[in-house]
Amino acid sequence: MRNGKFDRSAQDLGNIINLEHLNVRVPDQQIATAFYVVGMGFTRDPYLMVGLENMWINIGLTQIHMPTGNAQAFPGHSDVVLPDLEALKTRLASVKERLAGTKFSCVDEGKTVMVTCPWGNRYRCHAPGPEYRDWTLGIVNVDFPVARGHAEGIARFYREVLDAPAGVVDDGEGRAARVVAGNVQTLTFRESDQLTPYDGHHIAIYISDFSGPHRKMVERGIVSEESNDYQYRFKDIVDLDSGTVLFTVEHEVRSMTHPMVGRPFVNRNPAQQQRTYQRGRDAFV
Ligand SMILES: [Fe+2]
Numbered sequence: 001m002r003n004g005k006f007d008r009s010a011q012d013l014g015n016i017i018n019l020e021h022l023n024v025r026v027p028d029q030q031i032a033t034a035f036y037v038v039g040m041g042f043t044r045d046p047y048l049m050v051g052l053e054n055m056w057i058n059i060g061l062t063q064i065h066m067p068t069g070n071a072q073a074f075p076g077h078s079d080v081v082l083p084d085l086e087a088l089k090t091r092l093a094s095v096k097e098r099l100a101g102t103k104f105s106c107v108d109e110g111k112t113v114m115v116t117c118p119w120g121n122r123y124r125c126h127a128p129g130p131e132y133r134d135w136t137l138g139i140v141n142v143d144f145p146v147a148r149g150h151a152e153g154i155a156r157f158y159r160e161v162l163d164a165p166a167g168v169v170d171d172g173e174g175r176a177a178r179v180v181a182g183n184v185q186t187l188t189f190r191e192s193d194q195l196t197p198y199d200g201h202h203i204a205i206y207i208s209d210f211s212g213p214h215r216k217m218v219e220r221g222i223v224s225e226e227s228n229d230y231q232y233r234f235k236d237i238v239d240l241d242s243g244t245v246l247f248t249v250e251h252e253v254r255s256m257t258h259p260m261v262g263r264p265f266v267n268r269n270p271a272q273q274q275r276t277y278q279r280g281r282d283a284f285v
Pocket residue numbers: 021023065202203204252
């Protein structure tokens with residue numbers, strides 16, 4: 001709603017405050033380090049999950065969690081904003097040999113770079129821009145392929161159960177449900193013929209009204225885990241009339257009183273090298 005010179009609704013968020021992390025198992029932490037830390041230029045969380053059983057990777061205000069185990073992959077792609085795509089391509093070229101024989105690839109798409117991790121997770125890398133406001137590093141969208149005809153029902157699920165703004169869009173790449181999942185962040189459920197079975201990966205979101213969606217999900221029997229005081233999980237996105245499952249992806253749902261809310265993530269400046277070291281420029285700015 002425009003009132004005078006300000007469009008107040010342009011700043012509205014819904015109930016999902018933040019898409020905080022993606023979680024995928026990886027079979028090899030050394031290869032994960034070569035790809036995510038050296039190649040992508042992200043930063044290993046120095047405080048939590050610092051052993052070989054898991055690695056948390058910081059990407060601005062967002063994370064990817066990688067427990068050691070059988071490989072998992074998100075079926076579509078995630079959109080990531082990074083400050084310098086040329087530097088990204090150079091870093092990835094430097095790990096190409098180390099990642100030979102894996103699913104790793106890096107394809108220059110012109111405005112964006114599509115990078116595939118050693119186990120098939122795809123990251124579309126974008127340069128900063130007005131659509132990302134002041135974000136220059138972070139996960140800004142996850143794009144899931146869903147069955148034809150399901151976008152409308154999925155948008156309705158997020159609107160009515162999660163209380164998140166959601167609607168069906170056609171953005172040139174096809175019909176999709178788009179859900180507001182934070183400042184500059186979205187979830188996209190794109191109608192597609194390329195569907196793969198769900199392999200157990202998950203996303204984590206923080207929501208403001210914690211009990212309202214929980215009550216509605218309990219009524220429908222779709223809460224999949226009562227984790228603790230501050231967290232529950234669900235997997236099935238259902239048609240609100242028929243109860244039919246429209247799509248499955250585990251959501252770790254956290255309250256805004258969760259002990260980790262707003263946890264500061266350490267991010268380094270990946271341009272810093274021993275040979276060309278510049279004092280005072282170690283941190284990502
Ligand atoms: Fe998680």
